[in-house]
Amino acid sequence: MIKLKIKNLKTLLLGGVLLVLLLIGVVAISRPWDKQPTEGPGHTLKGVSFSPKSFQPSDFTDFFQKANQTGEVVSWAGDWNELSNTQNGGPTVVASLASTYEYIPLIEAQFFMQSNGTLLRPLDNATKKNYKDNVVDFADKYKPKYLALGIEVNVLYEKSPKDLDEFIQFFSDVYDAVKVRSPNTKIFTIFQLEKMKGLNGGLFGGTNDLSKAQWFLLDRFSKSDIIAFTTYPSLIYKDPSEIPKDYYSEIKSHTTKPIAFTEIGWHSGASPKGWESDEVEQAEFVLTFFNFTKDLSKELVIWSFLYDQNTFEPFNSMGLRYNNGSAKLAWDNWVNA
Numbered sequence: 001m002i003k004l005k006i007k008n009l010k011t012l013l014l015g016g017v018l019l020v021l022l023l024i025g026v027v028a029i030s031r032p033w034d035k036q037p038t039e040g041p042g043h044t045l046k047g048v049s050f051s052p053k054s055f056q057p058s059d060f061t062d063f064f065q066k067a068n069q070t071g072e073v074v075s076w077a078g079d080w081n082e083l084s085n086t087q088n089g090g091p092t093v094v095a096s097l098a099s100t101y102e103y104i105p106l107i108e109a110q111f112f113m114q115s116n117g118t119l120l121r122p123l124d125n126a127t128k129k130n131y132k133d134n135v136v137d138f139a140d141k142y143k144p145k146y147l148a149l150g151i152e153v154n155v156l157y158e159k160s161p162k163d164l165d166e167f168i169q170f171f172s173d174v175y176d177a178v179k180v181r182s183p184n185t186k187i188f189t190i191f192q193l194e195k196m197k198g199l200n201g202g203l204f205g206g207t208n209d210l211s212k213a214q215w216f217l218l219d220r221f222s223k224s225d226i227i228a229f230t231t232y233p234s235l236i237y238k239d240p241s242e243i244p245k246d247y248y249s250e251i252k253s254h255t256t257k258p259i260a261f262t263e264i265g266w267h268s269g270a271s272p273k274g275w276e277s278d279e280v281e282q283a284e285f286v287l288t289f290f291n292f293t294k295d296l297s298k299e300l301v302i303w304s305f306l307y308d309q310n311t312f313e314p315f316n317s318m319g320l321r322y323n324n325g326s327a328k329l330a331w332d333n334w335v336n337a
Contacts, residue, residue: 044298045104046071046337049263050094051305053323062325064101066306069335070320074098075262075302077108077151079120083134095142106300108148108190108262109135111167117159123166132174140181146300147185148262149174152192152230153221154214168220175223186225190262191217193229194236197250202236203275203314215254226299227255230263233285234314238275240266240285248293260300264289268328269317277314283329290337303334 048070052063067074076094083091091107098105111131112119121127139147149171150156157164175187191214198213200206218227229251233243251259266285267277293301308319320331 045073045300046302046334047073047075047103047106047300048303048306048320049075049077050090051307051309051319053307053325063306064097064103066321067103068101070303070306071301072104073106073146073300073302074101074103075106075108077148077262078110080109080111080131081120081134083107083109083138084130091138095138095144104145105142106146106148106262106302107138107144108151110151112156112163114152114155114192117156117163119163123163123170128170131170132177135174136177136181139178139185143182144185146226146260147178147187148190148228149187150189151262152195153189154191154195154217157214157217158195171221172223188224188226188228188260189221190228190230193231193251194233196229199236203272204235208236218255224257226260227251227257228260228262228300231261232263232265234266234275234277234281238277240281240288243285243288243292245292248289249295251296258299259293259296260298260302261293262300262302263304264301265304265315265318266330267314267317268330269314271314271317275314277317279329282318283333286330286333286337 048067050063053059064074074094076090078090082089086092091105091109095105095107109131110120111123135147135149138144150167153164153167156167171189178185178187194200194204196214196217198210199208200212201208231248233240233247237243266282268279268282270276289301303320304315305319307321308317308323310316310323319328320334321327
């Protein structure tokens with residue numbers, strides 16, 4: 001069975017990529033749209049991750065135009081150290097272009113590999129000081145509305161509970177430091193929902209066992225301003241109709257905080273044998289997701305990819321649009337949700 005490695009593609013997309021020459025052309029263009037980010041009580045912010053067709057200037061322009069149609073948020077996720085790349089780093093690009101293209105940036109800093117739980121760097125005093133300095137300086141400069149520290153941290157719990165314990169203490173320290181410099185930034189960590197539920201079967205390659213649920217981890221991040229999840233039910237269920245009706249509403253029994261879904265996805269093409277999907281199923285899942293979460297206090301919902309990306313199955317067909325530019329059936333469902 002495949003080994004789940006959800007975020008590595010996004011790290012490769014922006015981490016360390018030279019964008020300066022591209023941005024010269026992108027920033028200079030006029031904006032053909034005039035929509036302002038909509039916010040207010042009861043309004044759920046939607047969006048997509050930074051996932052253009054390519055890094056050609058025209059594809060940058062195209063991405064931001066299309067992203068503006070999907071909602072108000074563009075997310076970036078990658079190596080924590082990219083926060084210090086003030087010239088052409090991914091988070092710098094996404095944060096600095098927000099006012100130009102009228103979106104709200106969501107910055108997600110990662111410190112380990114989800115595929116195997118390996119730390120990108122040892123969480124020793126030197127690394128923690130570097131991470132802390134980087135994120136505090138970034139928050140002070142850009143005052144981001146949303147800042148996530150750690151992605152799918154319950155995966156790290158499975159691989160190394162000791163490393164997670166170390167991070168939990170560090171998270172609390174960084175939270176306080178960022179709030180001093182940017183008090184209005186909402187700071188949180190991100191959990192993987194399927195694994196949080198004890199669902200390790202299907203394409204995860206293990207066994208579904210609800211007794212292995214990890215909801216207790218929510219309480220260990222007591223300072224989190226939001227409870228955030230990634231969710232990929234097509235790794236567990238072969239059809240959206242199989243998803244239990246309380247699949248998302250169950251979250252309400254474990255927290256009263258606002259909820260965010262920082263990655264939502266369902267594939268629309270080939271996959272390991274027996275798990276194939278299509279546009280119809282993907283579009284159906286979008287409707288199912290919003291129907292099953294209508295009673296949740298949702299602050300953010302982010303679809304993983306705007307365009308199909310060059311990665312492994314089934315994530316390579318999770319875009320709302322094909323790489324050739326054409327829209328899938330799910331596009332309209334997401335835009336109109």
